[in-house]
Amino acid sequence: MGPASISDLRLHGVGGEPIAVPDPNALVHLQFRRFAGCPICNLHLRSFARRHEEINAAGIREVVFFHSGADELRPHVADLPFAAVADPHRRYYRQFGVEASARALLDPRAWRAIVRGVALTLTGRFRAPQTRQPGGRLGLPADFLVGSDGRVVAAKYGRHADDQWSVDELLTHARTAGPPR
Numbered sequence: 001m002g003p004a005s006i007s008d009l010r011l012h013g014v015g016g017e018p019i020a021v022p023d024p025n026a027l028v029h030l031q032f033r034r035f036a037g038c039p040i041c042n043l044h045l046r047s048f049a050r051r052h053e054e055i056n057a058a059g060i061r062e063v064v065f066f067h068s069g070a071d072e073l074r075p076h077v078a079d080l081p082f083a084a085v086a087d088p089h090r091r092y093y094r095q096f097g098v099e100a101s102a103r104a105l106l107d108p109r110a111w112r113a114i115v116r117g118v119a120l121t122l123t124g125r126f127r128a129p130q131t132r133q134p135g136g137r138l139g140l141p142a143d144f145l146v147g148s149d150g151r152v153v154a155a156k157y158g159r160h161a162d163d164q165w166s167v168d169e170l171l172t173h174a175r176t177a178g179p180p181r
Contacts, residue, residue, distance in 0.1 A: 002098075002144060002155060003095070003096065005149075005150045006146055006152065011063070013084055013085055021063065023061055023148060026059050026061040026148065027060045027147060028145070028146040029063070029143065029144070029146075031064040031065065031142075031164070033064055033141055034141070034161065037076050038161075040161050041141075044164060048167055054167070054171070058171055058174050060174050061082070061083075064082065064083065064085065066086060067087055067090050097157070098140065098142040098157070099140050099157070100140060112162075140160070141162075141164040142157050145174065154173040
């Protein structure tokens with residue numbers, strides 16, 4: 001399991017931007033995704049990008065981790081309206097207890113997203129991932145909502161590759177957590 005609170009996490013996005021968690025002025029949604037160009041991750045993150053203004057208006061700042069290197073990740077996330085963090089050695093994945101498992105892709109509940117994401121990649125809507133993934137392809141997703149005081153107010157550890165919070169679930173957790181303190 002991950003931490004119950006975060007006191008002073010200093011990160012850098014792939015664009016070089018500093019990221020502080022907690023944020024005294026916002027809730028922070030930490031998303032742990034798989035590798036750069038992951039078709040399932042692309043689908044999921046596009047749903048968050050489409051509703052970014054709504055998420056931002058709810059007082060939430062998005063930060064997305066990938067277990068890929070920054071150079072590989074940059075072209076895949078360049079058009080996202082939120083920060084992406086490269087974690088090729090899975091330092092933060094370990095710190096938060098985020099696992100990798102064959103069940104990530106073998107669970108039938110993930111298959112629809114796999115097919116849809118691969119189809120959009122093959123038609124050129126998404127940039128294709130590298131054939132070889134140094135960090136592997138078997139990562140499980142996870143979501144954490146961190147209050148402005150550093151307390152983890154909600155968390156979800158995915159059981160398969162497409163098991164993560166939707167935007168509506170995130171907004172519900174944010175309403176339950178209340179405004180940043």
